[in-house]
Amino acid sequence: MFNIFATAKSGMSAYQEKLDYLSNDLVNASTTGYKATDVQFNDLLTESLDRKGTPLVNKNAINGTGVKVGMDYRKNTQGNLLTTGGKTDIAIDGEGYFASTQSDGSIAYTRDGNLKIDSNGNLVDTKGNKIYIQYEAGMAEGNPKLSSNDISIDQEGGISTKVDGNYVKVGQIPVFTAVGDKAFIAIGNNYFKPSDDAQVTLSTNYSIQQGFLEGSNVDTAEIFTDIISTQRAFQMSSKGITAADDVWGMINNMRK
Template sequence: MPFRSALSGINAASEDLKVIGNNVSNASTSGFKKARAEFADVYAATQGGSSNAIGSGVRLASVNQNFGQGNIEFTDNKMDLAINGRGFFVLDNNGTREYTRAGSFQVDREGYVTNSSNKRLVVNNADEEGNITGDVGALRLDNSNIKPKATSRLDVGINLDSEQTPPTTQPFDPEVSNSYNHSTSLTVYDSLGNGHLATMYYVKGEEPNTWETHMFVNGKSAKGEQTPPYTGDTLKFDGSGALASINGEAVPPGMVSYSGIDVGAGGDPLNIDVNLLSATPTTQFGTKFNVNALSQNGFTSGRLSGFDIDDAGMIKARYSNGQSKVLGQVSLADFSNPQGLRPLGDTTWAESFASGAALNGTPGSGSLGSIQSGALEGSNVDLTGELVKMITAQRNFQANAQVITTADTVTQTIINIR
């Protein structure tokens, strides 16, 4: 009798409707991947087979997921991340690795970047210098003050006017304006992050193409001298205006070094190298004094003020003291057979034997996609297509139900034969 075959058809249509219903209900779920019910016939074959054998119905063979790309929807939250291409975000669920395409993240009370299920985003961590290391772990945003850095280097690029004449007042004294030709200043920092005013003075020498330079910090000589005459460093230029030597030593390196500079305020003494051959070198041309480059490498303490994530997944923090630092790089995972991943709910999947081992990498490397910050990947469900499939599943259900009705009528007719 066909009852069993028709009943299997009804069950198959019901399973198909369940899959379609799940797709439709998640049409607006970020990172959701639609599924498809696949069926196989049931064939009761005897040994040796038979050309007259009739099938016994249908069964649900598998429910396969479609990991096609969903639409990228832009948001106003930099913590929202979308993958444009292959790959999955890696999540840490109490030591267990899980994978997702849903990139809606926030910061929990401990500073960890988590999703709505409190699973932490896994990244390739950076060291104190901002270099990406092989250490992989949960990303944590530290809101405490970053340590200050004492100034150890100045990069100076100036032009000294070759037409200048030696000052009328000798010897050099920073308190006497006509005892030097030019000066320039900037702020340097000690080991506690306190700022100190550093001023460099330039005095035209009696010998052609020579200048004398002095540095004072907080109005005191960087060499520790208290009163004039102050010991300067001699700069000599060649006929083309390029720096040729410092204190009689040929350049490069082009450094004037000061050590043990007492700045008070409890900070350690400063040791500073003044680089006169930076990217914009110091010159002596026949034009007016001009400062082309002036920078230093120290900074005061600061707090986290924001961060940015680029398409390579690099997470760069910005601090209130104007500094920036790389905190890590988003880690992505790919699989030889993504359809073999085991669904866990909450738009996450787990590795399985069928999927193969996770292939970890960074955004943009190999076949992995890039990261879009301030965006989310939408569901890849096509509602129009799902509604059409729903109608088809409904017709299949009705047709199988009609087979049972017809078979019942035939059975009643046979029973009623006398």
């Protein structure tokens, strides 16, 4: 009887966690470059029903002990490219992520190309973190200073700005991808980091579009359908607890 309670509880916990993922996706349906999640479930340990005093026809019969949320994957389908006309707005059409230097010196990766130029002439993301740029020979960070009026970014990520009235290439924004188990892991604020087993490499299957932003790839119709089915599954698990409680009550009444 206790196993029924534990199994039903595990189901409620797993489906509640999936609802949390779905709610997060729904909230980010309009977030630039956001990637929806896909949650999978794993069975908990199984146990044998072959116990002393238990009559069994099949001695190999087993019983499940519940379920838990397993791996969560990012759906890397392309989001729609939205025209903005902004010279520091860029979108990746294809595979890969921009690299961003965080305040603690670590590197995070993002698809959010809603960029700005700070007071020092550096290209930064929405959080003010510097976008990683490979500078041309003879060029250095902030020299020459970038300007939002005179910046040109080609499809390979090459950055050019006006120097003495002429456009000069100062560097390139590299686009990174990763291979391995789970590859990139979400760390919040639309940032990702590579998993311990992932190998980060330069992407070759992309083009960068200046004056565009990539929209979220969240399919709201699919999310609402998943929410309904997950809520139904949560309710079924809760009914398991109710049914077990009713049976327990009947057994207790029989003893009186």
